Amino acid sequence: MGQAGKSCANAIANSDMPQTEQAALLRSRQNLSPLAGLNTDARRTKVVWLGLTVSVAILVASLYTIVSPQGAAPSEAPENPARRMIASISSMVHTTAPSERAARSPRTYAEAESLLFDAITALREGSLHRAESTVNVLLQKYPNYQLAHLIQADILRARAGQPTHIGQENSANPKLAGLLTELHARLGKYSEPAIDGKRPEPFVQLSPQVRFAIAVDVSRSRLYVLENAPMGPRRVMDMYATIGASGSGKAKEGDKRTPVGVYNILSAIERDKLSDFYGEGAFPLDYPNVLDRRAGKSGFGIWIHGVPKETFARAPRSSEGCIVISNEDLKTLTPYIQPGSTQIAIADSINWVPAAQVSKEEHGLRRAIESWRIDWESRDLNRYIDHYANTFFSDKVSSLDEWRVVRRSVTEQKNSVAVNLNNLTIAQLPSSQDIVLVMFDQSYKSDTAETTMRKRQYWQRDGVRWKIIYEGNA
Amino acid sequence: MKLLVRPLRNAFRAGALTLALSALFSPLALLAQTAPAANPDLLEVSRLVRAGQYQGAIDKANTVLATKPKDALARFLKGVSLTELGKTNDAIAIFQSITEDNPELPEPYNNLAVLYASKGQFEKARTALELAIQTHPSYSTAHENLGDVYAKLASQAYDRALQLDKGNSAVQGKLGLIKDLFSTQPKASQKPDPQKVASLATAAPAPAVAPAPAAISVAAKTEPVKAAEPTRVSSAPPPLVAPPLNTAPTTGPARAIPVTSGTGAAVAAPPAQAIAPAPAPKSVVPSAEAENVLAAVRGWAGAWSKQDADAYLAAYASAFKPDDGKSRREWEKERRDRVTSPSYVKVDVSDAAVIVNGDGTAEVKFRQGYDSNRLKNHSVRKTLSLVKNGSSWQIVRERNS
Numbered sequence: 001m002g003q004a005g006k007s008c009a010n011a012i013a014n015s016d017m018p019q020t021e022q023a024a025l026l027r028s029r030q031n032l033s034p035l036a037g038l039n040t041d042a043r044r045t046k047v048v049w050l051g052l053t054v055s056v057a058i059l060v061a062s063l064y065t066i067v068s069p070q071g072a073a074p075s076e077a078p079e080n081p082a083r084r085m086i087a088s089i090s091s092m093v094h095t096t097a098p099s100e101r102a103a104r105s106p107r108t109y110a111e112a113e114s115l116l117f118d119a120i121t122a123l124r125e126g127s128l129h130r131a132e133s134t135v136n137v138l139l140q141k142y143p144n145y146q147l148a149h150l151i152q153a154d155i156l157r158a159r160a161g162q163p164t165h166i167g168q169e170n171s172a173n174p175k176l177a178g179l180l181t182e183l184h185a186r187l188g189k190y191s192e193p194a195i196d197g198k199r200p201e202p203f204v205q206l207s208p209q210v211r212f213a214i215a216v217d218v219s220r221s222r223l224y225v226l227e228n229a230p231m232g233p234r235r236v237m238d239m240y241a242t243i244g245a246s247g248s249g250k251a252k253e254g255d256k257r258t259p260v261g262v263y264n265i266l267s268a269i270e271r272d273k274l275s276d277f278y279g280e281g282a283f284p285l286d287y288p289n290v291l292d293r294r295a296g297k298s299g300f301g302i303w304i305h306g307v308p309k310e311t312f313a314r315a316p317r318s319s320e321g322c323i324v325i326s327n328e329d330l331k332t333l334t335p336y337i338q339p340g341s342t343q344i345a346i347a348d349s350i351n352w353v354p355a356a357q358v359s360k361e362e363h364g365l366r367r368a369i370e371s372w373r374i375d376w377e378s379r380d381l382n383r384y385i386d387h388y389a390n391t392f393f394s395d396k397v398s399s400l401d402e403w404r405v406v407r408r409s410v411t412e413q414k415n416s417v418a419v420n421l422n423n424l425t426i427a428q429l430p431s432s433q434d435i436v437l438v439m440f441d442q443s444y445k446s447d448t449a450e451t452t453m454r455k456r457q458y459w460q461r462d463g464v465r466w467k468i469i470y471e472g473n474a
Numbered sequence: 475m476k477l478l479v480r481p482l483r484n485a486f487r488a489g490a491l492t493l494a495l496s497a498l499f500s501p502l503a504l505l506a507q508t509a510p511a512a513n514p515d516l517l518e519v520s521r522l523v524r525a526g527q528y529q530g531a532i533d534k535a536n537t538v539l540a541t542k543p544k545d546a547l548a549r550f551l552k553g554v555s556l557t558e559l560g561k562t563n564d565a566i567a568i569f570q571s572i573t574e575d576n577p578e579l580p581e582p583y584n585n586l587a588v589l590y591a592s593k594g595q596f597e598k599a600r601t602a603l604e605l606a607i608q609t610h611p612s613y614s615t616a617h618e619n620l621g622d623v624y625a626k627l628a629s630q631a632y633d634r635a636l637q638l639d640k641g642n643s644a645v646q647g648k649l650g651l652i653k654d655l656f657s658t659q660p661k662a663s664q665k666p667d668p669q670k671v672a673s674l675a676t677a678a679p680a681p682a683v684a685p686a687p688a689a690i691s692v693a694a695k696t697e698p699v700k701a702a703e704p705t706r707v708s709s710a711p712p713p714l715v716a717p718p719l720n721t722a723p724t725t726g727p728a729r730a731i732p733v734t735s736g737t738g739a740a741v742a743a744p745p746a747q748a749i750a751p752a753p754a755p756k757s758v759v760p761s762a763e764a765e766n767v768l769a770a771v772r773g774w775a776g777a778w779s780k781q782d783a784d785a786y787l788a789a790y791a792s793a794f795k796p797d798d799g800k801s802r803r804e805w806e807k808e809r810r811d812r813v814t815s816p817s818y819v820k821v822d823v824s825d826a827a828v829i830v831n832g833d834g835t836a837e838v839k840f841r842q843g844y845d846s847n848r849l850k851n852h853s854v855r856k857t858l859s860l861v862k863n864g865s866s867w868q869i870v871r872e873r874n875s
Contacts (some may be wrong), residue, residue, distance in 0.1 A: 146634070146635045146636070146637065147635070149631045149632070149634040149635035150631070150632065150635035150636075152628075152631040152635075153628045153629070153630075153631035153632040153635055154628070155628075156624045156625070156627045156628035156631060157624070157625065157628040159620075159621075159624040159628075160621045160622070160624035160625040160628060161621060162625060162628065162845075163845075163850075165632070173636070175635075175636040175637070176635075176636060179635060179636075310637065
């Protein structure tokens with residue numbers, strides 16, 4: 001267990017979740033719409049309803065604003081009870097979202113989050129009643145879902161005519177602030193760009209031997225599971241994910257940042273070998289990798305892991321650098337991970353590009369790789385070495401000159417060389433547009449030897465030329 | 475919890491109301507069908523409840539129920555008495571039975587809600603109140619109580635959201651209930667019903683030992699009864715001021731409700747104040763004056779909430795001295811600004827205890843709830859000293875404790 005992980009363990013204070021009393025609630029709430037009795041003239045009732053209306057309007061407006069950044073919040077509280085407000089909220093949803101789709105809850109594979117979105121959608125549509133019963137179902141199934149408790153609290157506060165927490169900025173209470181940022185992050189699903197038919201930019205190509213990969217979009221607090229489909233990597237699901245308290249771009253031990261890059265998931269640690277803090281399991285990443293170490297980056301113990309039992313999820317930025325997901329999500333994620341070969345790309349922001357699109361750079365890279373292979377077979381040392389950058393290093397050599405010496409002695413002994421590359425994986429590093437991870441199975445046959453190995457290279461683009469800056473075993 | 479104060483009062487009111495007026499306006503409630511005016515036994519039960527003789531009221535109600543086991547009013551009054559005696563579960567059972575037989579009556583639901591809330595069962599309280607409102611959408615007491623229950627449930631949900639453990643909320647509820655035993659009735663804003671006055675004349679015992687200074691604790695949100703349902707409202711009884719004080723010994727058992735006895739300030743406060751060294755006791759009903767004092771405090775809070783700076787400042791006597799040593803003018807300027815500049819302000823007064831001294835001064839201790847777009851603070855305990863100026867009370871000193 002890494003040190004970063006250990007310090008993670010202190011980040012959340014343990015506390016017992018009080019028992020909920022949801023059962024009675026569900027039993028008795030049918031048809032008790034808060035809108036019953038709107039027609040009364042009783043002054044007191046009107047006052048109560050006005051208070052309620054204003055609170056609901058604020059709650060709905062804040063959700064609306066979060067969900068649709070371009071949308072305008074209602075500028076004034078309607079004078080008359082909830083019905084008018086509901087009508088105006090609904091109409092606003094329709095005006096900014098011409099397609100019906102946007103008014104619905106976003107698709108999400110996880111039951112808990114789906115229910116959460118259903119409740120939010122009900123709120124946006126002005127139905128406190130439906131929102132509350134949905135939250136109650138959610139809390140019956142996931143009694144430790146703090147954010148759902150907060151939404152429940154706000155619905156009740158709206159009913160009581162009190163100001164809601166949602167919509168208030170800059171809470172001084174760190175736990176409340178954490179939940180509000182979690183809500184904000186999750187609501188990003190409502191404004192998710194179209195992803196179907198696209199691949200995340202970092203994964204250009206995945207080896208046919210690999211079925212799945214993972215991408216993390218830091219700006220969206222989202223982890224995507226990708227399937228290696230014939231047309232290219234495509235999303236099969238995504239989940240809310242927590243990253244480092246100080247954000248991304250890990251450089252130093254203890255900086256509470258999550259690294260940006262493409263990493264290998266090294267292993268799987270089962271629940272019973274971990275403290276409760278890590279929840280349902282953990283998957284260590286290979287940070288710092290060869291490039292990180294070369295760049296002087298430090299720190300270790302960057303894992304994907306779950307959460308303690310009494311916690312459903314953590315605030316979007318609250319880990320020591322690990323990627324933390326709910327236990328429910330961790331259990332879902334586990335079968336998609338093949339320890340030792342699954343790649344994870346972590347980016348500040350993931351660009352989704354049409355799966356079939358092949359960039360000029362990509363063409364250039366593929367030609368460069370093929371040219372390197374051919375030049376290696378030609379046994380012309382200069383042509384071969386010309387594919388390596390001046391900054392080249394490997395696990396055995398630290399400079400291009402050393403490499404040249406090594407390769408000369410090897411090449412001069414051969415009369416014939418045949419090289420085949422299979423099962424190519426190409427991943428563009430999110431940290432640098434110009435550096436690409438290339439992995440392949442290399443079959444090598446010469447008059448003296450025959451080997452097969454999985455190899456890893458980093459290629460860097462300098463103008464139009466791609467050159468190898470690192471080569472080693474994968 | 476404020477909620478607990480009103481409903482009990484309402485329990486009285488509802489009972490008294492139907493009792494007194496059913497013969498005149500009996501359209502709405504089944505309670506009325508029992509035609510208590512025609513039943514001297516029920517009149518007697520009602521009288522005993524008013525007199526604070528709850529055990530007697532229960533005994534008498536039982537004799538009525540022996541012949542008419544389904545009599546809603548007898549059961550209702552018995553339920554009120556059981557509530558007052560702290561027999562919460564029995565009271566729940568009886569109100570429950572009334573709701574089963576007479577689901578259209580809102581009051582039993584309301585009182586059920588009060589009892590559930592006193593046990594910390596806020597979900598059940600909510601359900602009962604929602605049913606009360608379903609039967610009578612304009613039932614303002616239930617609306618207000620429901621608001622309080624929603625707020626309580628919200629706060630519990632919030633604690634769960636933030637994983638705070640606030641302990642046993644039932645205790646707070648029960649404390650609220652006990653406080654109620656010392657509460658006064660709201661001012662009756664209409665002419666007393668002669669019939670009722672007659673019964674009250676015998677019912678309300680004369681102050682046997684005039685406690686001085688008169689200490690009462692009053693619900694803040696005693697809202698003036700309003701006219702949506704005239705039959706119910708216009709019959710609100712005259713203030714039942716004396717009983718809480720004078721029957722203090724008889725309410726002893728109720729005060730001894732488990733868990734709360736001796737733990738809360740609410741239990742201790744009023745007696746403690748009653749013990750305070752007494753200047754010459756005022757012989758006239760002291761609590762009427764206490765009501766006036768409290769009305770002045772409510773007026774002050776109301777002016778503040780309306781952000782009416784003139785009315786707010788008018789609540790202070792010319793002798794008022796700001797505690798922080800500011801000049802009156804500086805202070806007024808600052809207050810005017812503070813009162814008017816938020817986009818909204820809501821000030822409420824709760825858990826008030828009033829001490830009226832014989833020399834035309836009074837002191838009110840209460841919890842001040844302050845809500846504005848800038849600040850929310852519900853934990854301020856405030857003490858206002860007031861002086862009688864003509865017929866009105868004005869503030870001479872304001873302190874936070």
